Amino acid sequence: PDVEWLYEVPEYGGGVGTGYHYFMVTPNEGYEPRKAEIVVKNEAGGLADTVYVAQKAQEKPENYLRVQNKHFNVAWTGEIIRFDIETNVDYTVVMPQVEWMYEETSLNDGAGHHYILVTPNESYETRSAEIIIVNEAEGVADTAYVTQTAQERPEPVLSIARDQCIVSAEGESLEVGVYTNID
Numbered sequence: 001p002d003v004e005w006l007y008e009v010p011e012y013g014g015g016v017g018t019g020y021h022y023f024m025v026t027p028n029e030g031y032e033p034r035k036a037e038i039v040v041k042n043e044a045g046g047l048a049d050t051v052y053v054a055q056k057a058q059e060k061p062e063n064y065l066r067v068q069n070k071h072f073n074v075a076w077t078g079e080i081i082r083f084d085i086e087t088n089v090d091y092t093v094v095m096p097q098v099e100w101m102y103e104e105t106s107l108n109d110g111a112g113h114h115y116i117l118v119t120p121n122e123s124y125e126t127r128s129a130e131i132i133i134v135n136e137a138e139g140v141a142d143t144a145y146v147t148q149t150a151q152e153r154p155e156p157v158l159s160i161a162r163d164q165c166i167v168s169a170e171g172e173s174l175e176v177g178v179y180t181n182i183d
Contacts, residue, residue, distance in 0.1 A: 096129040
């Protein structure tokens, strides 16, 4: 299945005939149970069978607050990202003090969905920031992490407008045009 929490561990695996395949199920840190299907097929013979995997959820504490999707990798061109809050308390979103990212409050729907505009990264350096979601009175908090890739550096260019100059015997002043994107 196309899920991050369940994957095959091939170094223990079976092979042709009756064999065993081993799968790793990562801990469910959420408060909702989750399900997936593993389909075993023989394409040539048209045979198939399915294993159904169901994983329980953690029990919710009295006061909880959790960012469901915590890690964002944003292209240098920028985008609007959405993170969701699962909670039973009021909370505050604390944005980092950066100029390249801000909350799009007009898109927030009041159901725990928050939208952040990440502007294009005009530099050649990767940048990152943390968004903190907190209820100080209840002592609960969580963090979302945003990393934005750097703009790709252009290939260095150095070009002379004219590569030959014929100068008289008396000497003279020359003008040579240089086009470059480097020092």
